[in-house]
Amino acid sequence: MRIKFIASLLKGANTVLDIGTDHAKVLIEALKSGYIKKGIGSDVNKGPLKNALKNIDKAQLNDKITLVQSDGFKKITNSYDVVVITGMGYELIKSILQQDHQAPKYYLLGAHYQVELLRKYLAEHNYQIIDEYLFFEKKYYLFLKVINKKALLEEEDYYLGPILKTKQEALPYYKDELDKLLKIKEHHRSNQIKKQISLLKEAITNLERQQN
Numbered sequence: 001m002r003i004k005f006i007a008s009l010l011k012g013a014n015t016v017l018d019i020g021t022d023h024a025k026v027l028i029e030a031l032k033s034g035y036i037k038k039g040i041g042s043d044v045n046k047g048p049l050k051n052a053l054k055n056i057d058k059a060q061l062n063d064k065i066t067l068v069q070s071d072g073f074k075k076i077t078n079s080y081d082v083v084v085i086t087g088m089g090y091e092l093i094k095s096i097l098q099q100d101h102q103a104p105k106y107y108l109l110g111a112h113y114q115v116e117l118l119r120k121y122l123a124e125h126n127y128q129i130i131d132e133y134l135f136f137e138k139k140y141y142l143f144l145k146v147i148n149k150k151a152l153l154e155e156e157d158y159y160l161g162p163i164l165k166t167k168q169e170a171l172p173y174y175k176d177e178l179d180k181l182l183k184i185k186e187h188h189r190s191n192q193i194k195k196q197i198s199l200l201k202e203a204i205t206n207l208e209r210q211q212n
């Protein structure tokens with residue numbers, strides 16, 4: 001399931017700050033699996049933190065997870081080496097990244113939608129995408145591993161993903177995206193959609209060529 005997948009991407013981290021932790025399930029799963037040493041679960045709302053506390057009590061992980069009510073990084077004073085922000089929209093992730101904060105070793109970002117805008121924002125603000133992961137559970141979820149480093153991206157990479165486009169696992173995802181776009185009647189296709197269709201076709205051809 002998605003939570004287990006996110007937790008597995010944190011292998012080897014020391015202290016993980018999970019912003020918008022909600023139920024704290026990512027931290028609980030990562031700790032139970034021995035992937036991380038400690039967690040800081042933060043959420044802007046009291047309700048999710050109550051839920052998180054219940055789950056942490058049940059898992060007997062109170063000595064390993066600190067809960068903080070905070071809008072993004074604003075009230076975070078504890079140190080951490082990895083930051084997770086998943087299950088939010090692009091605009092919210094962007095607004096959190098814009099807040100003052102201590103730079104982690106890496107960020108793991110999972111935008112529900114508008115991933116291309118997130119990639120563009122990252123490239124224009126001195127963040128480098130060092131890996132991209134796809135997970136399928138009824139729909140596709142994308143997670144970006146990001147560090148603080150200047151790295152320019154080609155415009156096509158905003159849409160395809162600079163790392164994703166090199167991975168065979170992206171094939172069914174690109175095909176799925178292409179199918180969705182081809183369902184739009186030709187005379188209703190904007191220039192942007194036409195461009196996306198041609199990028200997807202090219203990326204699919206490249207990946208299929210690599211198989212042979």
Ligand SMILES: C[S@@+](CC[C@H](N)C(=O)[O-])C[C@H]1O[C@@H](n2cnc3c(N)ncnc32)[C@H](O)[C@@H]1O
Nearest residue numbers: 019020021022043044045048070071072086087
């Ligand atoms: C849909 S849940 C995602 C939960 C979890 N991260 C996941 O991927 O399953 C979004 C959570 O983000 C919290 N949230 C929204 N805005 C926030 C902010 N500015 N700072 C911290 N948490 C926020 C919400 O209260 C909610 O619990």
